[in-house]
Amino acid sequence: MAPPTSSAITLNINGEKHTLPVDHRTTLLDALREQLDLTGTKKGCDQGQCGACTVLLDGRRAVSCLQLAVAAEGRVITTIEGVADGERLHPVQQAFLDLDGYQCGYCTPGQICSALAVIEEHAAGWPSAATADVRPEAGVPELSAEEIRERMSGNLCRCGAYVSIVQAVARAAEEAAQPGASSRPWQADGPGEPGAPADGEAVA
Amino acid sequence: MREFGYRRADDVQGAVALLAADPGARLLGGGTNLVDLMKTGVERPALLIDVQDLPLDRIEVTADGALHIGATVTNSDLAADPEVRRRYPALAQAVLSGASGQLRNMATVGGNLLQRTRCGYFTDPAAPCNKRDPGSGCPAIGGEHHNHAILGASAHCVAVHPSDMAVALAAFDAVVTYETSDGPGELPLAEFYLPVGRTPHRETALPSGALITGLRLPPAPVAAVSRYRKVRERASFAFAIGSLAAALDVRDGTVQEVRLAFGAVASRPWRARAAERALIGGPASAEAFAAAADAELAAAEVLPHNGYKVALLRNLVVAVLTELTEEAAR
Known part of the structure; x- marks a missing residue:
């Protein structure tokens, strides 16, 4: 007997649980946009190459166009709609706004979700391809413009707002490094705990 | 995209049993290559067996000094691991040089080993390709091949393997471990990928129905001074x-x-x-x-x-x- 090709699933998105039927072919991107009316997440290439559809899964950035919705059940999903604190913008959003880190704005939700994760990854000590010495004894590299460009290379901007995007990420990272500040808007383990399982529950 | 069934495996034995029961089944790790190929129709599985919950997400140093890397460890966790960065810096560099931060968070070690070539004829279902459709021909040889093979190719296929990670693993004599319904097995990386010859559609020596469980990296003091460019x-x-x-x-x-x-x-x-x-x-x-x-x-x-x-x-x-x-x- 052929296995069923659709399922009823529950997705945990921005702290809310949504139960919905999905054809297994549905990507998380299409489920967000077409079934849940969360249209902040954008569809660009639909092939994992442009980053417009970037969301956070268990606190880590991922491209939702290559993530099957059915396989996202049990993960803690954060989209651009879940980044701000009510009407109060997240510092990364404010930095993009203040420094003109966009032109048309289509790639911006993906840029911001990616930037949130870049700041967390850097704070957790992750090296990048721009890091001269990856050995742990070499310490954490400074989040230089070169490091930001490499770490953000999965997000394309066809308007070419890269110069301002780099400045916005740098400013947001500086603010997040201040005592008492946190860049984390979401409700899951970030990159600081490699391999740590998500608890699947939202934190108030 | 063809319709497909979806099962999430709880343990290795269960995944292997599901795989053995359906020749149209494929294993789903991060999906960064498989889902993309399913969208274009290059891959048409009848069933996806999701391995994300399998307990294969650890990197451990064993008593003999080897490093065991589970098959579902993500590229990000592999590259961030202090032991990998200290003992095999070229491996961390290779993984960091591949894809984007988003894709490295999704992609797994097992899937990285099994990713498919990005040859434009392979990824275009309308084109002939001996790897995708055996016997249909290789347009790359007389066509677009500026990024194709210069070593070990044949008159049947000149595609290159896309993985950066696997290059560093080859340098460090990695061993691939796997599980089948007949029991476990292992393959040195040097024997894992098959020569092209007349059968470019046969890419690895993994037995049919095998699930990669991980990698073993033997101790290699020389690797402490290493680099991936x-x-x-x-x-x-x-x-x-x-x-x-x-x-x-x-x-x-x-x-x-x-x-x-x-x-x-x-x-x-x-x-x-x-x-x-x-x-x-x-x-x-x-x-x-x-x-x-x-x-x-x-x-x-x-x-x-x-x-x-x-x-x-x-x-x-x-x-x-x-x-x-x-x-x-x-």
């Missing part, structure tokens, strides 16, 4: 047009041990054993490095538009071994 057409987020994983142990100007593996030149990561043999016991000099590269690249067979890769690899060998010689002297 990747050349590509833009500075980031692109596949290699040529790459090199290298490790070097030099004492008193003499090469004690050396590891060299080339990427983006063959259907598999290319361990450059002829070059290694030429270097052992000899001087650590630019002339010796160039001669060793030439010894390996003497077997190169170039097509009209990919001959540049011979000079590229030769220059990579000289540059990276020179840097490693200087690093070892510090």
Whole structure:
């Protein structure tokens, strides 16, 4: 007997649980946009190459166009709609706004979700391809413009707002490094705990 | 996309049983390559077996000093791991040079080993391709092949393997472990990828129905001084047009041990054993490095538009071994 090709699933998105039927072919991107009316997440290439559809899964950035919705059940999903604190913008959003880190704005939700994760990854000590010495004894590299460009290379901007995007990420990272500040808007383990399982529950 | 069933496996035995029961089944790790190929119709599985919940997400040092890397460890966690960065820096560099931060968070070690070539004829279901449709021909040989193989190819396929990670693994003698319904098995990476020959559609020596459970990296003190250098057409987020994983142990100007593996030149990561043999016991000099590269690249067979890769690899060998010689002297 052929296995069923659709399922009823529950997705945990921005702290809310949504139960919905999905054809297994549905990507998380299409489920967000077409079934849940969360249209902040954008569809660009639909092939994992442009980053417009970037969301956070268990606190880590991922491209939702290559993530099957059915396989996202049990993960803690954060989209651009879940980044701000009510009407109060997240510092990364404010930095993009203040420094003109966009032109048309289509790639911006993906840029911001990616930037949130870049700041967390850097704070957790992750090296990048721009890091001269990856050995742990070499310490954490400074989040230089070169490091930001490499770490953000999965997000394309066809308007070419890269110069301002780099400045916005740098400013947001500086603010997040201040005592008492946190860049984390979401409700899951970030990159600081490699391999740590998500608890699947939202934190108030 | 063809409709498909979906099952999430709880344990390795359950995943292997599901795989054995359905020849149309495929394993789903991060999905960064498989889902993309399903969208274009290159892959048409009847059932996806999701392995994300399998307990294969650990990196552990064993009593014999080897490093065990689980199959569902993400590329991000592999590259961030302190033991990997300390003991095999070229492996961390190779993984960091691949894809984007988003894709590295999704992609798994097992899936990375099994990712498919990005040859434009393979990924276009309307084109002939011996790898996708055996016997249909290889348009790349007389067509677009500036990024195709110069070593180990055949008249049936000239595609290159896209993985950066696997190049570093080849240099460090990694062993792939797997599970089947008949029990466990393992394959050294040198035997994991099959020669192209007349059967480019047969890519690995994994038995049918096998689930990769992980990798074993044997202790390799030489790997502590190692580097991965990747050349590509833009500075980031692109596949290699040529790459090199290298490790070097030099004492008193003499090469004690050396590891060299080339990427983006063959259907598999290319361990450059002829070059290694030429270097052992000899001087650590630019002339010796160039001669060793030439010894390996003497077997190169170039097509009209990919001959540049011979000079590229030769220059990579000289540059990276020179840097490693200087690093070892510090």
